[in-house]
Amino acid sequence: MLLVLSEQHKGHLSFLSTVEPEVVAEFGRITLDFLKRGTSPKIYEAAARKLGVSVERVQCAVEGLMFLVLESCRRTLSDTDFLDSVLVLGFSQDLNNTLLQLYLQQSAQVRSVLAQLAPSLPVYHSLEWRLDVNMSSRALRQQLCPIITLCLNLTSGDASGKVCKLLQARPSTLLHLLSVLEKALDAMKSNHSRRILRNIK
Known part of the structure; x- marks a missing residue:
């Protein structure tokens, strides 16, 4: 090159x-x-x-x-x-x-x-999750409103140790995120992506 x-x-x-x-x-x-x-x-x-x-x-x-x-x-x-x-x-x-x-x-x-x-980026360590469901309320009668709370534990490169990031999302948002990630992984397997990666190396 x-x-x-x-x-x-x-x-x-x-x-x-x-x-x-x-x-x-x-x-x-x-x-x-x-x-x-x-x-x-x-x-x-x-x-x-x-x-x-x-x-x-x-x-x-x-x-x-x-x-x-x-x-x-x-x-x-x-x-x-x-x-x-x-x-x-x-x-x-x-x-x-x-x-x-x-x-x-x-x-x-x-x-x-x-x-x-080069910046030291945090590295994945573990993931904890909890499902919160509001069974009903005056505003939303007879409707379930589930929310998934994620605790993403990361290990940072410096001396600070572990860092916890709290995230909240609805199941529909997580499903959409999953589909986008799957499309990205499929795109990485395409011939076009392989040709670009070969040229980068």
Whole structure:
């Protein structure tokens, strides 16, 4: 699977072809620091003074390189796919190899940073339910009004432990929800969905 680069992104990365490979490696280190600790204008200013270019040019190049490494790590590109993706930039073979080495060296650290930034979603633990039936009332004579109360117990990823969510629904609402979920599961088994999932992987 190849990484598709926009024209703006290609323009930001084009600056890398005008500098030495050591500068590209230094930009890679700045990229990793940017991911771990955030942006630092002083680093951009120092690099811009050293190279004799504007601060915006350096910042765009570093952010373009960061996007390239981030997206490549997120899609877990192989060596061949990465080289094919940067081939459209028109860089020399040496610069392409430098970018590949940068990607291979930083991929493990970038993936660990991405894993830390990912939200910890609650996980299903158990479900308790109760059926409440109002046999009759002055407003609803001789009619049953059942309501199902659900206690959904979730285990959160952080130290807070279990969380209980109370839900109330009528049986007709639950039946409708069940039919919608069954349709979604059937749609996942269709050829169209399988083709999309194959392309995503």
